Structures are given as structure tokens and as C-alpha cells.
Amino acid sequence: MSLVEIFRAVFINIWASKFKVFLTTLGIIVGSVTIILVIGIGKGGQEDVAEQFRNLNATSIFVMPALGKTTQATLGLSDVEAIKEGAPSLSDVTIMVSGKADASYRNTSYSAGVTGATEEFCNIQNLTVKYGAFISHYDNERRKKVAVIGDEIAELFYGDEKSEAVGTDLVIKGRRYEVIGVLERVGDSMQGFSPDEGVIVPYEAAEKYILGRTRPRIMALAKDVDHVASAIEEITEVLNKTYQGKSDAFMIRDAGSRVTAAQDSARTMSVLLIAVATIVLIVGGIGIMNVLFVSVKERTKEIGILKAIGARRKDILLQFLIEAIVISTSGGLIGILLSIFVMPLMQYFDLRVIPSLYGYVMALAFSIATGTFFGYYPASKAATLRPIEALNYE
Amino acid sequence: MKKTKAVTKRLKPYVQRKEGNDSMQDHRLISMSNIDKSYQMGKNELKVLKEVSLEITAGEFVAVLGPSGSGKSTLMNIIGCIDVADCGEYVLAGENIEAKTEDGLAHIRNKEIGFVFQKFNLISKYTAVQNVELPLLFRGIGRKKACEKAKKYLELVGLGDRIHHKPTELSGGQQQRVSIARALVGEPKILLADEPTGNLDSQSGREIMDLFMKLHAEGNTIVLITHDSDVGKQAERIIHVRDGKIYEE
Ligand SMILES: Nc1ncnc2c1ncn2[C@@H]1O[C@H](COP(=O)(O)OP(=O)(O)O)[C@@H](O)[C@H]1O
Ligand SMILES: [Mg+2]
Numbered sequence: 001m002s003l004v005e006i007f008r009a010v011f012i013n014i015w016a017s018k019f020k021v022f023l024t025t026l027g028i029i030v031g032s033v034t035i036i037l038v039i040g041i042g043k044g045g046q047e048d049v050a051e052q053f054r055n056l057n058a059t060s061i062f063v064m065p066a067l068g069k070t071t072q073a074t075l076g077l078s079d080v081e082a083i084k085e086g087a088p089s090l091s092d093v094t095i096m097v098s099g100k101a102d103a104s105y106r107n108t109s110y111s112a113g114v115t116g117a118t119e120e121f122c123n124i125q126n127l128t129v130k131y132g133a134f135i136s137h138y139d140n141e142r143r144k145k146v147a148v149i150g151d152e153i154a155e156l157f158y159g160d161e162k163s164e165a166v167g168t169d170l171v172i173k174g175r176r177y178e179v180i181g182v183l184e185r186v187g188d189s190m191q192g193f194s195p196d197e198g199v200i201v202p203y204e205a206a207e208k209y210i211l212g213r214t215r216p217r218i219m220a221l222a223k224d225v226d227h228v229a230s231a232i233e234e235i236t237e238v239l240n241k242t243y244q245g246k247s248d249a250f251m252i253r254d255a256g257s258r259v260t261a262a263q264d265s266a267r268t269m270s271v272l273l274i275a276v277a278t279i280v281l282i283v284g285g286i287g288i289m290n291v292l293f294v295s296v297k298e299r300t301k302e303i304g305i306l307k308a309i310g311a312r313r314k315d316i317l318l319q320f321l322i323e324a325i326v327i328s329t330s331g332g333l334i335g336i337l338l339s340i341f342v343m344p345l346m347q348y349f350d351l352r353v354i355p356s357l358y359g360y361v362m363a364l365a366f367s368i369a370t371g372t373f374f375g376y377y378p379a380s381k382a383a384t385l386r387p388i389e390a391l392n393y394e
Numbered sequence: 395m396k397k398t399k400a401v402t403k404r405l406k407p408y409v410q411r412k413e414g415n416d417s418m419q420d421h422r423l424i425s426m427s428n429i430d431k432s433y434q435m436g437k438n439e440l441k442v443l444k445e446v447s448l449e450i451t452a453g454e455f456v457a458v459l460g461p462s463g464s465g466k467s468t469l470m471n472i473i474g475c476i477d478v479a480d481c482g483e484y485v486l487a488g489e490n491i492e493a494k495t496e497d498g499l500a501h502i503r504n505k506e507i508g509f510v511f512q513k514f515n516l517i518s519k520y521t522a523v524q525n526v527e528l529p530l531l532f533r534g535i536g537r538k539k540a541c542e543k544a545k546k547y548l549e550l551v552g553l554g555d556r557i558h559h560k561p562t563e564l565s566g567g568q569q570q571r572v573s574i575a576r577a578l579v580g581e582p583k584i585l586l587a588d589e590p591t592g593n594l595d596s597q598s599g600r601e602i603m604d605l606f607m608k609l610h611a612e613g614n615t616i617v618l619i620t621h622d623s624d625v626g627k628q629a630e631r632i633i634h635v636r637d638g639k640i641y642e643e
Contacts, residue, residue, distance in 0.1 A: 005531045016519050305515045308476050309576065310504020310532040312497045387503075388477040391515070 025331035027284025032335025032363040038273035039359035044352030045266035060255040063218040087234035089227040093220040094120035099211040105157040113198040116206020132166040132181035140202040147177040150196040151185035285374035292378035304390030317383035324375020332367025424450040429482035444638040455610040457626040460635035508577030510587035516561040523557040529580040547575040567598030
């Protein structure tokens, strides 16, 4: 029997039991949607990580209070000086504090992320000043009440006239700060610091007037990527000397390992979702197998008739196998269509899903593979039925 | 569940069949010798055919008569290559059947044999013409050609105006005509009919028998199982099956 004729027969059969076939495809539809979501979420996660660290120098090193420990020791400007002295592998060191505080301009008020920083911060964080200037050493030493604001804050307070911001006064926690600079828009936020929604003030001012000594962090840049490891060693040594026995109150992280950790967690998520998708597809496949077994049983007499008038094994095998493949392919295609509607809904779960051709291709490929794999056994059962027994089956 | 018993084939030496081979072979369409068939029923073995030997020549009309359960259908199924004998020798149109694989048998069923069943055995979701096309499609003939030929044979059996009807939309007699058209469409060497009138009223039964007589007159070789001894009388050769053995008048 030619392939065209087999397909015709398959479609007649599917049409004859369309409701049952639809129920069978459900498993495959769900499996296909899951695969597309898995791949989309995986890509979304990767993109998130990439964006989080886009502005992060690969050579950055952070010293921060260890998680979960009550602060036995607090970092300070003296540590910055000590590290500057004792860590020749570094090119830049700074200290920062961050927290939330109400900032207001005229009648507008906003709970902004406030960062206390020094001149080096601008370079270490890859920030660009759009209007005005960044905080200088001079500002810091004099504990001047000046502020550099992020793009979104500028938008909120000054609307389209962002350049007008320079020279105006903001009120932060009851004190006036003169705006001396507006930052270029960064885009997505980095871990623990969102420049666009933030206000940056001199470190000493922030510590004294706004945030207090709340877990300051030291940020440093190694000379280059090859110096990161030796820089970490040097910093550890300096801290050990200063805080004898208490240096485990701090942890030292470099940007490279933070990126790796974030990527790892994104990958773990993907692996988990792939496991779910696999299970869903296997269940869908068993569904197909089950329906085909029932179908072979119901059509035993028909198979007997076909064999009696000259159908070969191959004719019967292909008819059932192609039926399975057609069912699973349609399931896969319906799944792809459905996923186009489902993906936008995922944003309500705070999940970023990036649709991709790769996802659709994989979903279809896995659907077809499932249909073929689980369809083969019932199909070969049908093909090897003995004609006389099939014919006499009631 | 009923199961056939697999018995090692007892092959006869080839020489035995050789005498008169060259001159006779062309006419001898079917040549069976010492065919055995038994079914295993629990512990007992039920011998249905016992050393049956039979020869049928091209162009014959053979009626097979015998009481129910005597083994007529079993014999017919073996002739039609739907079933295989436990042992014995069967040559159909010059081809040794015992040596065939399942696909080889499928090929023979498709080309050499037209089978008409008591219960019609049409495929209910296909129309008359689709049913009749099937043997040709299995042969690899394209749909257009197959359809033309199927229509021709449906006209031949008097159903030219019912080709798009499904079996459920046809009377018993009409269904049997469709199944005869399906048996004929492949232009087989032999037409086998297992009680083709068994499920029909007497009027339709007579019409179907007339059709077979007409087909025989046109030169078809026909083997037909029947209960009806009136029908038997019309045949030129009558074979009686009793207790798994055959007797000729
Ligand atoms: N598949 C089978 N398993 C066991 N016994 C069978 C089977 N088919 C037929 N028989 C038995 O073989 C005998 C001959 O059957 P059959 O050839 O159908 O007789 P007939 O067609 O002459 O009425 C019967 O006794 C029947 O019960
Ligand atoms: Mg019978």
C-alpha cells in the first residue's frame, strides 16, 4: 500500500474515533506546552542572570558581612585603607552601605534605595554620569550633603527635564541634599543595588545621617582576571590581621563565582522542569499506547479482513504507527499553539519566559518521538496477528 | 483460548510430485496431498482434517458439501492461505505454499485468491467502492486506477448505483455483492466462497448463486461451500467432507 493510501486510511480511522483521539492527544499537548515553557523559562533565567551581571566587572571582589551571623565586626573606612596598602593585586577599593529611605522633591515622595559610596564606586559599578558629576573624595571628606540620582528617580521627580535636576535640593530623612549628578539609565537591576531607582550620597553622610552603620560592604577591582585569586588571598590576610579570630564574620566573593552560582541555580531550575516535562511526556506516551492497544483490539476483525485480502505486515504496522505519529504530531502542534497563549500568562507568576524557535522544534520533536516510541509496540502486535485468528475474533 | 498446534512439517520428497508435471501443471490450479490440520483443545487434540488430498483444475466449479463442523471452513481457509496446514503438501498455481513466509502468503492471498465470506466481512467505515479498491491498493496500484476498476466490478455485480454507500446502508444481498466484487477485482485465479448465501434470505441467496453461475460461465474457477444440496446439483463437481475426510461423487 502506498504511503498516501496509508495516510488516507489513518485519517479515516482518526475521524471515526475523533473524540477518543482528542483525549489521547491531551497528554501530548500538555507535554509539548511543558517543554516549550521549560525551554522558555530556562532561557528567561539565563537572560535574567546575564542582565543582573551586565554591569558587573568580571574582576570585582566583594567583602560583605557573613550571612546569618550577628555582626561581630563591622567594616569601615580604615579597612579600605588597610586593604589598599596590603593588596597590591587590586586596582581600586571602595566601601558602600545601602538601605531604604524616603526621598522627596517638592510634593513627590519616594522610598528610594539609598547608597553611601565613594568616588571609586562609579568606576567599580560601571556607572556613567549623564548630567553633572559623581561624588568626589572632597565631598566625602567634608561629609557634604550631595546626591547623585538614578534615571528613574530623576524621571519621577523632574519628568522630562532631567538635566534640570542638577542644582536642586532633595530631602532625604529630613535633611537637604543638593543633586550634583544624574546617572545614565542602566536598565535591569543588579543584585542588591538598583542604580536607576537609587540615590547615591557620600559614604560618610549616608552612614551618619541616613542609614547608620548597617553592614557596610567593601568592593574592589582586581588588576585583571588573573589577579582575582591573589587579590582574595591578600584581602583575607589583611582582614585576618585586623580582626584576629573574627574574620569569619565576613565573606569574600568575586563576581565570577557569583555569576557561576546564579547560573547554577538557573540551571537547577531548568533540570527540574525538564524532569517534569519528561514525566508528562511519558504519561502522554503511555496514553497513546493504551489507546492504540484498545484500538488494535477493537479492530482485530478488520485487521483479519485486511490480511485476508492481502495486507502485508508492513501495511498494518505502518497504519497503526502512522496513526500514533499523526496523533502525537497534532498534539505537539496544538501544544505549540497553546503555548503562545500560555507564555504571556507566566509573567503573573513572576517568571520570565522567552519563546524561541528552538523550544517549538524541541516540543514537536519530542512529541513525535513519543508517539513513535509508544506506538511501535501496539502497531507491531497488530501486524503480527495471525490472519485466521484475527478474522474469527468477535 | 483456542490455539492451533504447531507440528513439524512432514515434507514429502519433491520427486513424488514430479510425474506428469510438465503437461499437467498448467491446468492443475490446486494440488493438495495429505493435508492434516488439528486444534489443541485443552489436553485433547481435535483432528479436523485427516490426510486430505485434493486437486482442482482451472475453470472448474466445485461445490463442497458436508454437515456442520465437518471441517469445510478449515479446508477452505487452508486453500485460501488464510490458515496453514500442520503438515502435507499444497501447491497453488505452481507455487509451494508450505515454503512461504507470512508476507509471501499475503502476496498470494492478494493476487491468486478471491475470498467471499458468509458474514461478508466488509469494513464498515469504508464505502462500497473503498472496500473493493483495497486489494488493488495493497498491490501498490494507484487510487485512480484502483477506483476505476472497483467501479467496473461493482457494476458487474449490479451495484453501479450504490458505490458510495457504506455497508450499513446496504441490504445483506447487496453487501455480499460488494464482497464478491472485492474478491473479483484483483482478477484472482480462483474464487473461494464459504457459505456465501448462509446469511441471506432465499431470494437474495438465489440471486447470489445466479451470480456465481454466471461468473463460472465466464471462465472463473470457483470453490463454494454450501449446505444447500439444490445448489450442489448445479455444480459440475461435488466434494463431500465428513469427519475431516473428503469423498467425491
Ligand atoms: N480455532 C479453532 N480452535 C479449535 N477448534 C476449532 C477451531 N476452528 C474450528 N474448530 C473446530 O474444527 C471443526 C471444524 O470446523 P469448521 O471447519 O469450521 O467446520 P464447518 O465449516 O464444516 O462447519 C469444528 O469441530 C470446530 O469446532
Ligand atoms: Mg464453516
